[in-house]
Amino acid sequence: MGSWIHKIATDNKSIVLADQMVFSGNNFLTTLLMARILSPENFGVYASIILLIYLVISILTAIVMQPLQVTLSKIANKAPYLAFSFWLQLILLVFLLLVIALVINLNLTFFEFYNSLGNGIILLTFGFVMQDYFRKLFLASGKLKQALQVDALTAILHITILITALLYVEYELLDIIVYLGLAYVPAIALGIFFVKPKIYKMPIWESHLLTHIHQSKWLVMTALVQWWSSNLFVVASGIFLGIKALGAFRLVQSVFGVFNLLLQTFENYVLPQAARLLVNSHEQAKIYIRQIGIKSSILFGLVLLPIFIFSKYIIVLIGGTAYAEYSFVVKGMSILYFIIFLGYPIRMAIRVLILNRNFLTGYIYSLLFSLLSFSYLLKEWGLMGAIAGLIVSQLIVLGYWQFILIKNNFILWK
Numbered sequence: 001m002g003s004w005i006h007k008i009a010t011d012n013k014s015i016v017l018a019d020q021m022v023f024s025g026n027n028f029l030t031t032l033l034m035a036r037i038l039s040p041e042n043f044g045v046y047a048s049i050i051l052l053i054y055l056v057i058s059i060l061t062a063i064v065m066q067p068l069q070v071t072l073s074k075i076a077n078k079a080p081y082l083a084f085s086f087w088l089q090l091i092l093l094v095f096l097l098l099v100i101a102l103v104i105n106l107n108l109t110f111f112e113f114y115n116s117l118g119n120g121i122i123l124l125t126f127g128f129v130m131q132d133y134f135r136k137l138f139l140a141s142g143k144l145k146q147a148l149q150v151d152a153l154t155a156i157l158h159i160t161i162l163i164t165a166l167l168y169v170e171y172e173l174l175d176i177i178v179y180l181g182l183a184y185v186p187a188i189a190l191g192i193f194f195v196k197p198k199i200y201k202m203p204i205w206e207s208h209l210l211t212h213i214h215q216s217k218w219l220v221m222t223a224l225v226q227w228w229s230s231n232l233f234v235v236a237s238g239i240f241l242g243i244k245a246l247g248a249f250r251l252v253q254s255v256f257g258v259f260n261l262l263l264q265t266f267e268n269y270v271l272p273q274a275a276r277l278l279v280n281s282h283e284q285a286k287i288y289i290r291q292i293g294i295k296s297s298i299l300f301g302l303v304l305l306p307i308f309i310f311s312k313y314i315i316v317l318i319g320g321t322a323y324a325e326y327s328f329v330v331k332g333m334s335i336l337y338f339i340i341f342l343g344y345p346i347r348m349a350i351r352v353l354i355l356n357r358n359f360l361t362g363y364i365y366s367l368l369f370s371l372l373s374f375s376y377l378l379k380e381w382g383l384m385g386a387i388a389g390l391i392v393s394q395l396i397v398l399g400y401w402q403f404i405l406i407k408n409n410f411i412l413w414k
Contacts, residue, residue: 023135030162037165037176044238052125052154057090057132059096064085065136070215087197104117117177120174139339189413233374233389252329263341289352293412346401353410
C-alpha cells in the first residue's frame with residue numbers, strides 16, 4: 001500500500017491524472033449537490049452563472065494561458081514571465097468583473113434573477129477563474145504537485161460546505177454562492193505563495209505583452225466561437241423556455257461531462273502516438289486512428305446504451321423527482337455523445353495534421369447553423385429542439401472536417 005502511494009506521489013502521469021480526477025470530480029459533485037440543495041429554478045440561475053464564468057475563462061485562457069503554454073519553454077528566466085502572466089490575468093479579470101458589476105447594478109429587468117446576487121457572482125467568478133489560472137499555470141510549468149494541492153484544497157472546502165448545506169443548514173442561493181466563492185481564497189493564497197509574483201520593471205514585460213497580443217488575436221476569436229457553438233442552445237433555452245429548463249439542461253450536461261474527461265485523457269494519449277506514426281507513414285497513422293476509433297466507439301456505446309434505456313432513473317437519481325420530466329434530455333445527450341465518439345477519429349486526424357484553421361472553420365459553420373436555427377427549434381420543440389440542434393451542429397462540424405480530410409487525401413475509412 002505504501003509503495004503504491006509513493007508511486008502515485010512521484011510519477012508525473014499519476015499526479016496529472018489524480019489532479020484531473022480531483023478537479024473534474026469537484027465540479028461534478030458540486031453540480032449534483034447544488035441540484036439537490038436548490039430548487040430547480042434557483043439551480044437554473046446557478047447554472048447560468050457557471051456558464052458566464054466559463055465564458056470569462058475562455059477569454060482569459062486565450063489571452064494569458066494559451067500563449068504561455070507554448071512560450072514558457074522558450075523563456076530562460078521564467079520568474080519574471082510567470083509574474084507577468086499573473087498580473088496580466090489579474091488586471092484583465094478585474095476589468096471583466098467591473099463590466100459584470102456595472103451590468104448588474106443597472107438593475108435591468110432582463111437580469112431580474114441576478115440583480116440581488118451581484119456580490120456573490122463577483123466573488124464566485126473571481127475565485128473560480130483565479131483558481132483555474134493557477135491550476136493551468138502549475139501544469140504548464142511542470143509543478144504538478146502544486147496544481148494538485150491547489151485543486152485538492154478547493155475540492156475539500158467546496159464539498160464540506162455543500163454537504164453541510166444539504167444535511168444541516170438551509171442556505172439561500174446568495175449564501176451558497178458567497179461561501180463557494182470564499183472557499184477559493186485559501187487555494188488562491190497558496191497559489192500566490194507558490195508563484196511569488198513580484199512587480200518587475202515594465203521593459204522586462206513589454207516583449208511578453210507583445211507576444212501575448214500577437215498570439216491571442218486568433219485564439220480569442222476561436223475561444224468565443226467554440227463557446228457560443230457549444231452553449232448557444234443552452235443559453236437560448238433559458239431565454240425561450242425558462243431558467244428551470246436551462247438548469248435541467250446544464251445538470252444533464254454536467255453528468256455527461258464525465259465523458260469529456262475520458263475524451264480528453266483519450267486524446268492526450270492517442271494524439272502523440274498518431275503524430276509519431278505520421279512521421280513514418282500516413283497509412284500507419286490512419287490505421288491506428290481508425291482502429292482506436294472503432295474500439296472506443298464500441299466501448300462507449302456499451303456505456304451509453306444503458307444510460308439511454310434507464311434515462312428516467314438516472315436523472316431522478318442525480319437531481320431528484322423534480323427533474324423526472326426531463327429524462328428525454330438524457331436520451332438526447334446519449335445520442336449526441338455517441339455521435340461525438342463516432343466522429344472522434346475525424347477530430348484526431350484534423351489535429352494530428354495540424355489543420356488548425358480548418359478546425360476553427362468547422363466550429364464557425366456550426367455556430368452559423370445554431371444562430372440561424374435556435375429560435376425556430378426552441379419555439380417549436382423546446383428542449384428537444386435544443387438537443388436536435390446540438391446533434392445537427394456536431395454533424396456539420398464532422399462533415400466539414402471529413403471533407404477537408406478527403407481534400408488532403410487522408411481518408412480514414414478507405
